[in-house]
Amino acid sequence: MSNELNSSGDNQPGNQLPAAAGELPSVGSIVSRLRFRQVALLTALDEQGSLHKAAEVMHMTQPAATKALHEMEDALGVTLFDRSPRGIEATELGRCVIRYARLIQSDVSNLRDELQNMISGRGGRIAIGTIMGAAPFVTRALSRLREIQPDVSIEIVEDTSARQLLLLDQGRIDLMIGRSSVSSQPNLYNYEMLRGEPMCIVSGVDHPLATAQKVRLQELSDASWILYSSNMPMRIWIEHEFKLEGLKVPGNVIETASPFVTVTLLAQSSMVAVMPLDIAHFFAAKQMLGILPASLKTRIEHYGIVTRKNTTLSSLAKMFIQILRQQN
Template sequence: MSDWTQKLKVQHLRLLVCIGEQGNLSKVAEIMNITQPALSKWLSSLEEDIGLVLFERHSKGLRPSEGGRLMLEHARRLLNDLERSREDIEQFKLGAQGSLLIGCSPVATDCVSLALLSLIKDYPNVHVQVVENVMTPLLQSLISGKVDVVVGRVGGKALQLPLNYRVLYTEPVCFVGRCNHPLATRDKISWQDLLEYRWIVWPTGTPIRVSIDNALVDQGVMLPENYLESSSMSVTVNMVQASDIVSILSWRLAQRYVEKGQLAMLPLPRIEQKGSVGVFWRKDNAPSDALLRFLAHLTSTSAEPESANNHHARQ
């Protein structure tokens, strides 16, 4: 069998991705400015060279086969790597010392910020971009090569992905409210006290939501009927600060808002279900010097602070 990879060009990768997105050869031919017969002939020839059916035909068009999904994953990664190469070269010509694209979930912004401050001391001209999102899309961006590293909650299906990972720290979760919330002045509160207020929580399936759901099961209570879901830290904090709504945050994140006088940590006993924050990076790429240094700084700056140890000891 001939080496089909020798025949592939960048335009072919774009054609594959477009077919995967559109699922219709007529639309792809129009978008990519190619005749449909030529496109169909090229796809059939590629499938024959590879020895796999990449797209299955059905009444509404085309859908990727299992092998096609794998091929699309590699095609997207190659295109992203090429685009990244172009950007890196342009930045290098402007004097940058490499680049680093970081995916960060809201719970990890503190340790990412500290690690970045240390990194730019080592590499003053490194080009850094930080993208904040929840973990599922961030990990998909990592697999496809859109980002170099992701820092956030470790849990669920994340550990089943073909990625390197390292746990940075483990911590409990806690309830927060506005600084003058009626519950904030009490020495002790109960779950029933919390249920009298509306909650805003992370979406179903996110690691921190899993922690609180498990805690509720342990306590034999349920979420309030009128709870809200938000994956936006800004929206959650703004709503909590402007009302009697309560929310659930990781201990470190809550402590950061408390220290700034922006939120109050409510005196419910520590929730035993703990969450781990970790860092993920790709197995199939040798880490750059900037990434290796960033990983080292993440590890050194993520040791549990003394205030957290004291807090745990008091519970």
Template sequence: MDIRHIRYFLEITRQGSISKAAKVLQMTQPPLSASLKNLEDELGVRLLDRTARGITPTRAGRLLLEKGARLVDETEHLTQELMRQGQGLSGSLHLAVILPFAWAYLPRVLGRFREASPGTDISLTDVNPGNVIEQIRNGNLDVAIVATGSASRLQTMYQDDTRVELISKLGISPVLPTRFKDAPKTIPLQDLMGETWLLPMPSLRLPGMTEMLVDFWLAQGLPLPSIKPVTSLQTTLPLVAADLGISIMPPEIQQIARTTIVTRKIDPPIPPMEIAAVWSTAREPSEVATKFIEVLVGPRAART
């Protein structure tokens, strides 16, 4: 059955006559009559009785009226959904975020994306930094947002099948236990080098905060401090609050844990982390992923 013929049949029954239905459908009466006859011939059953009072559906016509209305509604819904998917307005997005406390940057991005693609189902994953590139390569993730010391260095490492685009920079500050609450607003870096630094485990696959700090310390001519690896920066707050070490995070963390930790500036300041979007160039990104990349870095980068 042609869904168009079913639509015509439904309109004829609604209007009670072929001539009225033709006016509503903005077509002439002969092709509408022909469409109804073709539908009845195809099904081998009469759908409408023509009486002096007008047109009324037969028993088969009443069944088509009930089932056909649902079929037309479902078809229209499917058509709209497919069109929205093609425009990147709905579907699913598998996103990973490797950030020092993702809420320092991610909420603004997701807010803009929700306006551009309100029907998208977003899956947010916190994966091990060492595995994020592999997850991008094998298609488990559409896009990753990572914090690194150098986006250009990361692009050089994975230039064969991965795109890395710098999208922002994120300032970071020392996070200290409350015994520093009376310390000056700016502390000399040298004064913190005797502390134990709680930092993520270094990763050869994704150079991040720890690698950046080591380069920074060496550039200042300082010996490396004691470093205690942690699984993620999110796990360090209780350790810092317990005076088991210090760390670095976006200064916004002070607003979340203002009674248990202290943030200060240091001299010389730590360079900001570079926030980069990462996606595969080995396959065509989905329409939804393309829309998200456009929100992050602009239309041109999403299609090159």
């Protein structure tokens, strides 16, 4: 495999291009120099493990493929592949670039499909983010959207508001139902309040307090808790409830934003958790958890429609927002 890359040694292990240890080229420089064919070659190299085989897949000569790879490495300022007896292997930096190359190809494929659907009159595509507590509200609105536009392609992302804001910034979702207040720069977003999110405390169905008539927060002060991470509204809210009661904030916690993980943990332990009431009712109706009759003094912050400022929404996104307003 000695001729997999050129013999100058600049792709030997440890020989990173100079910029790898310093400042990388600017975004403008990278965008002006990269080409889609280079991106496709990158994923072909990862899949084939050989420059010769990748060149064949790409219908290129091996010298042309070698040149394209070096041009990409030069544009990015890092070495992407090393030679080895087994062919070529991606460096750690190369694996990072390959991951984004696959995202670029996926986005181009989605772009092509969406344009084709719009041209043929089969609808378009919309990607929507939602926090867990808003999921029932959002899914009802999506059902209505499908009645109006039966051929629309819909992606739903359920996650914390903080993670969804990142997706919104990256253009991965068109809008989100959550809270912009968790951002360090909430002024970057448009926010339209929708509704409150009643909260409750839940346990497994076999928990000693699951059949109690009334539960005081003090009775749960020594319990093990399942909570969102410390900077999330649900975590801030329950900690505030403990402080209002003059109780020590729970320290023995497992942090997760996943309702499935939460329900599974509750079923296997005597832990308790905080959960939006609508979601808790769903699981309780299927006897997967119990809602503890705890008296809570405050309400969590309302959620709403969040969009990125200075962006143009698609007609589908505007239609979905109107449906949300109508059912609110």
